[in-house]
Amino acid sequence: xxxxxxxxxxxQAMLSRIGVDSIDQLLQQIPKPLQLDKLLDLPPAxxxxxxxxxxxxxxxxxxxxxxxxxxxxxxAYDHYIPSVVDEITGRGEYYTAYTPYQAEASQGxxxxxxxxxxMICQLxxxxxxxxxxxxxxxxxxxxxxxxxxxxxxxxxxxxxxALHPEYTQVLRxxxxxxxxxxxxxxxxxxxxxxxxxxxxxxxxxxxAVIVQNPNFLGNIEDLAAIADLTHAKESLMVVSTxxxxxGLLARPGDLGADIVVAEGQSLGIxxxxxxxxxxILACRNDFIRRMPGRLIGETIDxxxxxxxxxxxxxxxQHIRRDKATSNICTNQGLMALRATMFMAxxxxxxxxxxxxxxxQKAHYAATQIAALPGYTILFSExxxxxxxxxxxxxxxxxxxxxxxxxxxxxxxxxxxxAPIPGMADTENLLxxxxxxxxxxxxxxxxxxxxx
Amino acid sequence: MRNTLSTQLIFxxxxxxRRAARLPQCDVPTRAVEELIPAKFLAQKPLPLPEVAEPDIxxxxxxxxxxxxxxxxxxxxxxxxxxxxNPKRHERLSKLSGIVDVHPYQQADRxxxxxxILYEMQNMLGEIAGLPAVSLQPAAGAQGELTALMVxxxxxxxxxxxxxxVLFPASAHGTNPASAAIAGFDCxxxxxxxxxxxxxxxxxxxxxxxxxxxxxxxxxxxxxxxKQIAEVAKIIHDVGGLVYIDGANMNAIMxxxxxxxxxxxxxxxxxxxTFTGPHGAGGPGSGPIAVRDFLRPYLPAPIIEKATAENGKxxxxxxxxxxxxxxxxxxxxxxxxxxxxxxxxRTLGPEGVRKAAEHAILNAxxxxxxxxxxxxxxxxEYCLHEFVASASKLAKEKQISAMDIAKRLLxxxxxxxxxxxxxxxxEALMMEPTETESKATLDAFAExxxxxxxxxxxxxxxxxxxxxxxxxNDVQAARQPVLSWSPKVGV
Numbered sequence: 001x002x003x004x005x006x007x008x009x010x011x012q013a014m015l016s017r018i019g020v021d022s023i024d025q026l027l028q029q030i031p032k033p034l035q036l037d038k039l040l041d042l043p044p045a046x047x048x049x050x051x052x053x054x055x056x057x058x059x060x061x062x063x064x065x066x067x068x069x070x071x072x073x074x075x076a077y078d079h080y081i082p083s084v085v086d087e088i089t090g091r092g093e094y095y096t097a098y099t100p101y102q103a104e105a106s107q108g109x110x111x112x113x114x115x116x117x118x119m120i121c122q123l124x125x126x127x128x129x130x131x132x133x134x135x136x137x138x139x140x141x142x143x144x145x146x147x148x149x150x151x152x153x154x155x156x157x158x159x160x161x162a163l164h165p166e167y168t169q170v171l172r173x174x175x176x177x178x179x180x181x182x183x184x185x186x187x188x189x190x191x192x193x194x195x196x197x198x199x200x201x202x203x204x205x206x207x208a209v210i211v212q213n214p215n216f217l218g219n220i221e222d223l224a225a226i227a228d229l230t231h232a233k234e235s236l237m238v239v240s241t242x243x244x245x246x247g248l249l250a251r252p253g254d255l256g257a258d259i260v261v262a263e264g265q266s267l268g269i270x271x272x273x274x275x276x277x278x279x280i281l282a283c284r285n286d287f288i289r290r291m292p293g294r295l296i297g298e299t300i301d302x303x304x305x306x307x308x309x310x311x312x313x314x315x316x317q318h319i320r321r322d323k324a325t326s327n328i329c330t331n332q333g334l335m336a337l338r339a340t341m342f343m344a345x346x347x348x349x350x351x352x353x354x355x356x357x358x359x360q361k362a363h364y365a366a367t368q369i370a371a372l373p374g375y376t377i378l379f380s381e382x383x384x385x386x387x388x389x390x391x392x393x394x395x396x397x398x399x400x401x402x403x404x405x406x407x408x409x410x411x412x413x414x415x416x417x418a419p420i421p422g423m424a425d426t427e428n429l430l431x432x433x434x435x436x437x438x439x440x441x442x443x444x445x446x447x448x449x450x451x
Numbered sequence: 452m453r454n455t456l457s458t459q460l461i462f463x464x465x466x467x468x469r470r471a472a473r474l475p476q477c478d479v480p481t482r483a484v485e486e487l488i489p490a491k492f493l494a495q496k497p498l499p500l501p502e503v504a505e506p507d508i509x510x511x512x513x514x515x516x517x518x519x520x521x522x523x524x525x526x527x528x529x530x531x532x533x534x535x536x537n538p539k540r541h542e543r544l545s546k547l548s549g550i551v552d553v554h555p556y557q558q559a560d561r562x563x564x565x566x567x568i569l570y571e572m573q574n575m576l577g578e579i580a581g582l583p584a585v586s587l588q589p590a591a592g593a594q595g596e597l598t599a600l601m602v603x604x605x606x607x608x609x610x611x612x613x614x615x616x617v618l619f620p621a622s623a624h625g626t627n628p629a630s631a632a633i634a635g636f637d638c639x640x641x642x643x644x645x646x647x648x649x650x651x652x653x654x655x656x657x658x659x660x661x662x663x664x665x666x667x668x669x670x671x672x673x674x675x676x677x678k679q680i681a682e683v684a685k686i687i688h689d690v691g692g693l694v695y696i697d698g699a700n701m702n703a704i705m706x707x708x709x710x711x712x713x714x715x716x717x718x719x720x721x722x723x724x725t726f727t728g729p730h731g732a733g734g735p736g737s738g739p740i741a742v743r744d745f746l747r748p749y750l751p752a753p754i755i756e757k758a759t760a761e762n763g764k765x766x767x768x769x770x771x772x773x774x775x776x777x778x779x780x781x782x783x784x785x786x787x788x789x790x791x792x793x794x795x796x797r798t799l800g801p802e803g804v805r806k807a808a809e810h811a812i813l814n815a816x817x818x819x820x821x822x823x824x825x826x827x828x829x830x831x832e833y834c835l836h837e838f839v840a841s842a843s844k845l846a847k848e849k850q851i852s853a854m855d856i857a858k859r860l861l862x863x864x865x866x867x868x869x870x871x872x873x874x875x876x877x878e879a880l881m882m883e884p885t886e887t888e889s890k891a892t893l894d895a896f897a898e899x900x901x902x903x904x905x906x907x908x909x910x911x912x913x914x915x916x917x918x919x920x921x922x923x924n925d926v927q928a929a930r931q932p933v934l935s936w937s938p939k940v941g942v
Contacts (some may be wrong), residue, residue, distance in 0.1 A: 005889035045800025061564030064552030092523025136899035137781035171778035274782025275556035276735035317629035327629035330591035334731025348497035350472035364479035
């Protein structure tokens with residue numbers, strides 16, 4: 001398949017208009033010794049039918065949440081995706097458009113992103129949102145760099161408790177070349193950050209205190225208390241939230257957060273082995289000009305009518321170059337559009353009900369598992385949302401394999417990550433997530449398999 | 452006639468109590484919410500999201516979509532962005548179960564098929580680059596740049612060398628210096644030259660033992676191949692530095708020449724440009740990097756390796772390189788876009804890959820030739836897949852700017868070329884027709900530009916005339932930013 005138009009006759013006509021005899025002549029500017037003298041070693045071309053057969057065969061050697069029962073969590077969740085999300089974002093006018101540099105030719109996208117920004121503010125309790133970043137871990141890193149720019153402090157950042165271990169890794173990669181000290185305050189015996197130790201770690205050089213809520217272990221942190229400790233030293237509080245939890249939990253912006261970030265995958269984006277996902281980042285008004293990523297603004301056009309444009313581009317790489325607030329150029333526009341559809345479809349009621357279903361089902365599952373001999377739910381007294389840690393009577397990996405044979409997926413095992421500060425022996429520990437999609441029958445089946 | 456009710460902001464369509472979603476009844480025994488979560492952690496009131504019905508949502512966003520120009524609806528000659536046709540089969544195939552629904556913590560033995568695809572993608576990208584070690588992790592081209600620079604930094608740290616300097620030509624994409632700065636390097640810009648190619652003597656002066664890297668786009672942003680690239684690479688290698696190739700323009704050279712063969716040590720791809728991942732009005736992209744073997748140990752984790760199990764079966768494994776820089780994003784990468792790129796490469800095959808590049812070059816040169824009297828391109832007799840024309844003569848003689856032409860083109864149903872980039876050309880119009888446009892389209896486009904240049908400057912300053920909006924006030928947007936909707940008070 002070639003996707004080309006030109007027939008031999010047309011090709012000849014074009015070449016003669018250019019004034020050459022062959023395409024080869026146009027390639028002369030590439031020195032001959034640098035030109036390949038053979039074809040690349042790539043597999044031969046397939047027709048659509050062959051490609052589909054090939055991919056179906058390979059896909060059948062993989063299995064996902066459609067054919068299995070997914071209780072897996074750890075930052076990516078099997079939430080329901082309403083039909084409107086796929087149907088509308090599948091329109092070529094959206095998914096084959098480019099970055100909306102020409103505002104007149106992009107009002108559809110620009111207005112949808114403006115609505116996205118507004119809905120993210122409504123969801124997080126913040127005043128400004130950008131039009132998306134790559135994913136959750138990157139958002140934590142960008143928020144941290146932004147906090148450094150805003151406070152002028154580069155000495156220290158403090159991770160409060162159980163931040164997703166991969167977010168921590170990404171953050172360490174991003175600040176790896178600087179002298180910034182990343183201090184990680186462990187969780188206490190209740191599975192939330194040890195506030196006394198946290199208070200001791202925040203100093204006058206601390207740019208940001210980063211906290212995930214619900215945290216990586218599923219537990220709900222006392223954001224208001226953490227905000228007090230953070231602001232006492234004039235540091236900024238960066239909160240990484242689970243967007244679905246906002247159907248029930250107080251918004252980080254109402255509890256003192258300065259920057260709110262999130263992995264937006266839960267908002268209508270398929271699991272697809274980790275990406276593309278959606279990096280959410282929202283903040284207080286005063287930080288607008290230090291914010292990374294695209295911002296869409298409302299303005300008026302020549303005739304005075306309302307319209308939307310890419311705004312405040314002076315912060316960006318194509319104007320400020322090496323002084324830019326970030327190097328980000330491409331964002332996750334289509335994923336932001338999916339999230340917009342999702343949020344519009346859910347509305348306040350849908351969010352509330354989805355969150356309640358997650359809460360009730362996760363607690364039912366936890367209660368049933370806790371009743372099994374040899375099993376414990378860690379931090380059982382700590383409020384949690386849709387995910388929790390199981391201590392199993394055998395290695396977590398063995399258990400995961402065991403239930404997998406019956407078509408049920410749980411995990412991840414905590415041992416697959418670098419040690420989580422505050423948690424010593426993780427050999428028998430694993431996460432279980434229960435979304436609104438899981439039925440009582442599926443939960444009971446899981447409980448039976450664990451016996 | 453446009454339905455203006457449905458294209459109001461969705462917040463204006465909201466009515467208290469209206470709703471779209473209906474959730475299942477809870478089928479497990481429930482407890483009071485306050486019993487499970489203390490009141491102090493709970494929201495005091497519902498989220499202030501819009502309350503709309505599903506038909507509101509559908510009509511609203513479908514109508515908004517019609518205000519966009521896209522590759523599916525319009526010719527999009529956006530230089531440097533490679534907006535080529537996005538094959539429809541990719542959308543269906545990337546949504547197969549076993550691909551779209553795989554959890555990132557799925558066990559490797561239950562996703563062998565998906566890993567096989569991604570492994571093959573790693574290899575194909577390595578082959579096209581001539582650089583065998585590939586990481587699929589970066590989420591976009593700019594993140595690929597940053598990742599590669601972090602790899603370079605780790606490599607030099609490992610060798611005990613403190614190299615701070617990154618060189619780049621004046622015509623570089625803005626992401627190059629931004630990425631270098633974020634990776635902790637100092638940026639040094641090479642001056643622009645009259646012929647549009649890098650100045651080898653200037654480079655020789657600036658390259659020294661503090662040089663970590665030269666970042667260069669080849670073919671460059673003027674659509675020209677850096678003829679002396681091998682010599683340039685030697686200069687950098689002789690001082691112990693690395694050569695980074697910005698792969699934004701790979702569409703011009705794939706199957707014809709390879710960065711690894713002309714001296715590059717590292718490069719990134721833009722899968723959403725070169726390999727037809729649709730660009731989603733700003734993303735997602737996917738920015739894999741390919742590097743020489745000696746840099747493989749530093750790649751971000753994980754990469755995929757093939758091994759043979761005890762029973763003789765082939766198994767694909769996720770592996771962490773021994774000296775990895777860590778991770779640059781959560782989980783594996785932008786898999787959904789990589790799958791589309793994989794489908795593209797598998798339908799083209801080796802001949803098709805080369806043919807795509809050749810026809811991109813043919814189309815660009817044809818467009819350049821039929822426009823040369825109206826919008827001349829100063830650099831190069833022939834271009835590769837794109838060229839930069841200048842409207843400076845029109846600006847001087849008729850007060851018609853590059854922006855005027857760009858805006859007026861929209862009236863005729865053509866997306867505008869890239870304007871005012873690269874920075875080294877006055878009144879720049881950067882055009883990249885790509886291989887997936889017909890001669891008829893290119894003829895019509897050139898004819899339209901000719902007509903536009905015959906219109907009055909005054910009329911053009913107010914273009915576009917037929918679109919729902921015209922010439923937004925960017926200055927007001929920046930001075931008094933309105934970045935979200937808020938309810939009107941006291942109406």
